[in-house]
Amino acid sequence: MWYNxxxxxxxxxxxxGLYFFRQKVQFIRESDRAIAEVIExxxxxxxxxxxxxxxxxxxxxxxxxxxxxxxGSSSPAGWVIGDQANVAYKADNPEQAVVxxxxxxxxxxxxxxxxxxxxxxxxxxxxxxxxxxx
Numbered sequence: 633m634w635y636n637x638x639x640x641x642x643x644x645x646x647x648x649g650l651y652f653f654r655q656k657v658q659f660i661r662e663s664d665r666a667i668a669e670v671i672e673x674x675x676x677x678x679x680x681x682x683x684x685x686x687x688x689x690x691x692x693x694x695x696x697x698x699x700x701x702x703x704g705s706s707s708p709a710g711w712v713i714g715d716q717a718n719v720a721y722k723a724d725n726p727e728q729a730v731v732x733x734x735x736x737x738x739x740x741x742x743x744x745x746x747x748x749x750x751x752x753x754x755x756x757x758x759x760x761x762x763x764x765x766x
Contacts, residue, residue: 635762639755642748649744656737659730663720666690668700668731670715676705684709688731690719698726702736 668690676683683705691697700719711717721729730736 635755635758637755638751639759642751642755645744645748646752649741649748652744653738653741656741659722660720660732660737662722663730664693664723665732666692666719666721666729668717668719668729670711670713670717671699673709673711673713674701674705681707683707684711686711686715688717688719688729690721690729692721692723692726694723696726698729700727700729700731702731704736 668688670686671689672687674685674687676685684707685702685705686709688700688702689697690700698721718732719729720732735742
């Protein structure tokens with residue numbers, strides 16, 4: 633009955649992926665939007681070499697200027713100074729804004745669902761095969 637392991641793990645990952653997807657969609661629906669501009673590219677030094685992180689600036693509806701430093705970095709740099717992006721933020725906490733790119737918005741959900749699907753197919757396939765071969 634080893635085939636139940638990937639089935640249960642896949643089901644757990646499916647539930648987690650759908651939960652994170654729902655949370656992100658709800659955040660985007662309930663948030664305010666602004667256009668942010670890249671004002672600086674920070675160099676992040678690491679043991680593997682340098683990576684680059686954009687620093688965004690945007691104004692909230694109330695006129696407050698916010699500087700946003702997303703957590704991820706890349707090499708080569710994915711942004712250049714002057715690039716613009718849409719951001720979603722809560723009016724009461726604009727420092728926790730999210731840059732509205734596909735991967736920043738739904739990346740965790742996509743990764744969890746991409747791992748869950750083959751596990752569900754493998755575990756479910758073995759389970760169904762065992763039922764038919766009895």
